Amino acid sequence: MTTAIVGASIAGVRAAQALRAEGYRGDVVLIGSEPVLPYDKPPLSKGYLVGAGAAEVTLLTAAEALELNIDLRLGVPAVGLDRALSELRLANGRRVGFDDLVVATGVRARPSPWGEGEGIHVLRTLDDADRLRAELVPDRRIIVIGAGFIGAEVAATALGLGVDVTLVSATRDLMSRRLGDEIGALFSQKHSRHGVHAVLGRTVAQIDGAKGDFRVLLDDGSELHGDVVVIGIGAVPNVEWLEDSGLEIDDGLVCDEFLTALGAPEIHAIGDVARWRHPVRGDLTRLEHWTNAVDQARCVAHNIAHPDDRRSYLPVEYVWSDQFNWKLHIVGRTTAVNPETWSPAGWWSFGPAAS
Numbered sequence: 555m556t557t558a559i560v561g562a563s564i565a566g567v568r569a570a571q572a573l574r575a576e577g578y579r580g581d582v583v584l585i586g587s588e589p590v591l592p593y594d595k596p597p598l599s600k601g602y603l604v605g606a607g608a609a610e611v612t613l614l615t616a617a618e619a620l621e622l623n624i625d626l627r628l629g630v631p632a633v634g635l636d637r638a639l640s641e642l643r644l645a646n647g648r649r650v651g652f653d654d655l656v657v658a659t660g661v662r663a664r665p666s667p668w669g670e671g672e673g674i675h676v677l678r679t680l681d682d683a684d685r686l687r688a689e690l691v692p693d694r695r696i697i698v699i700g701a702g703f704i705g706a707e708v709a710a711t712a713l714g715l716g717v718d719v720t721l722v723s724a725t726r727d728l729m730s731r732r733l734g735d736e737i738g739a740l741f742s743q744k745h746s747r748h749g750v751h752a753v754l755g756r757t758v759a760q761i762d763g764a765k766g767d768f769r770v771l772l773d774d775g776s777e778l779h780g781d782v783v784v785i786g787i788g789a790v791p792n793v794e795w796l797e798d799s800g801l802e803i804d805d806g807l808v809c810d811e812f813l814t815a816l817g818a819p820e821i822h823a824i825g826d827v828a829r830w831r832h833p834v835r836g837d838l839t840r841l842e843h844w845t846n847a848v849d850q851a852r853c854v855a856h857n858i859a860h861p862d863d864r865r866s867y868l869p870v871e872y873v874w875s876d877q878f879n880w881k882l883h884i885v886g887r888t889t890a891v892n893p894e895t896w897s898p899a900g901w902w903s904f905g906p907a908a909s
């Protein structure tokens with residue numbers, strides 16, 4: 555028996571480890587496109603930007619993989635899936651056969667619609683974080699576009715490094731799409747108090763210039779000037795490699811409540827790429843949260859190791875964020891915080907970070 559896992563980040567690594575913890579004795583092949591040891595992403599907008607080492611974000615070392623008998627293949631993306639043969643096609647021309655396949659390919663940063671080039675950054679990978687942290691030096695002017703979690707965290711971290719930060723967002727407040735206006739406003743005030751220059755309710759029309767002298771033109775005709783631009787406008791599921799597989803792809807790999815691809819009981823999806831039928835709400839749900847990736851990995855590993863005792867996936871839906879000395883915890887659907895869309899399923903709290 556072989557389980558192939560495509561995507562060697564938190565979901566893929568935890569699935570491989572959980573298979574062994576569940577007593578799975580088959581071969582486990584873990585395939586990752588990046589040529590570095592699997593690493594964790596939450597620190598990339600926080601501690602890693604202020605100088606944490608690569609070892610502090612490593613999720614699985616070669617020695618740990620060996621100990622668990624995980625066949626770790628890094629730097630080699632999967633480029634296709636042959637379902638009739640139950641084989642993966644890899645970019646190096648090799649094929650990997652499987653009995654079960656776990657799709658854990660996550661998402662990538664939505665690319666800049668205003669052009670790319672030196673000095674214009676996104677933040678998703680370790681490589682992105684390395685390039686960005688080299689820019690975060692005191693008094694440098696950084697313009698962060700997008701006030702979701704990533705944009706707000708980068709703004710807070712950069713400010714702490716003495717960088718001059720301007721944050722632009724189409725929303726009225728920081729993270730308000732996710733947190734609602736009331737909590738969003740508290741975060742806007744918090745950022746302003748610390749010295750972030752927030753330009754809210756404005757969209758970017760154009761970016762001109764070059765590193766060291768960018769001009770960001772806004773929809774009201776005003777201009778911002780900065781040395782560096784960071785764009786945090788969401789993410790896109792990594793599903794292109796499955797496009798000719800016949801699997802249902804719609805904003806992720808569509809799965810049933812067991813995280814199994816529709817019509818393909820041997821194929822499972824976990825983490826940011828998985829769009830599964832919520833067993834209680836009944837809707838198709840895709841979450842981009844660390845805890846969800848870990849919990850889905852455990853669920854799928856259990857279902858592969860114990861096919862006679864399959865469990866549906868019912869998440870807690872927990873996410874956290876660290877900004878300045880605040881740690882935000884959210885449980886449930888958080889559009890709830892807006893009084894007009896309040897649902898008792900949502901719960902949030904925030905306060906000084908625990909030391």
Ligand SMILES: Cc1cc2nc3c(=O)[nH]c(=O)nc-3n(C[C@H](O)[C@H](O)[C@H](O)COP(=O)(O)OP(=O)(O)OC[C@H]3O[C@@H](n4cnc5c(N)ncnc54)[C@H](O)[C@@H]3O)c2cc1C
Nearest residue numbers: 561563564565587595596631632660661825826842843844
């Ligand atoms: C900067 C940052 C900060 C974050 N902070 C928080 C936080 O504070 N709290 C929180 O809850 N969540 C946070 N998140 C979100 C969290 O990190 C993600 O939910 C989590 O990483 C999802 O894990 P994943 O394994 O599903 O996907 P990913 O982490 O996206 O990993 C997918 C992996 O698959 C690989 N891959 C893609 N295509 C292929 C292919 N064809 N073949 C082989 N490999 C492939 C990719 O290279 C990647 O390594 C943060 C994310 C980022 C980027």
